[in-house]
Amino acid sequence: MNDELTSKHLLPVFILLALATLAAWREPLGVYQVYPPTPEPLCDCSADLYNCSDLSTQFEAQQCFDSCWVVRGFDVHRLDADGDAVACEALP
Numbered sequence: 001m002n003d004e005l006t007s008k009h010l011l012p013v014f015i016l017l018a019l020a021t022l023a024a025w026r027e028p029l030g031v032y033q034v035y036p037p038t039p040e041p042l043c044d045c046s047a048d049l050y051n052c053s054d055l056s057t058q059f060e061a062q063q064c065f066d067s068c069w070v071v072r073g074f075d076v077h078r079l080d081a082d083g084d085a086v087a088c089e090a091l092p
């Protein structure tokens with residue numbers, strides 16, 4: 001009698017757990033489909049397209065330099081002429 005009551009009361013809990021598990025399993029797959037595995041580059045790293053004079057701040061130049069370094073593995077735009085990994089030191 002007690003066992004029967006217990007299983008009847010637990011049935012909705014099991015259903016909820018199953019639905020929650022299913023939802024948690026689907027969610028990460030959806031996220032992976034929406035966002036690409038590699039971050040979008042902050043500037044075009046396909047070729048030498050920018051000079052320091054094209055950028056307005058050192059921060060902007062540094063972001064471009066850093067993201068292209070990750071994508072291409074070298075200073076595509078030659079923003080770091082002296083090779084100290086700080087791009088466009090002359091910019092504000």
Ligand SMILES: [Ca+2]
Nearest residue numbers: 080082084086
């Ligand atoms: Ca430099």
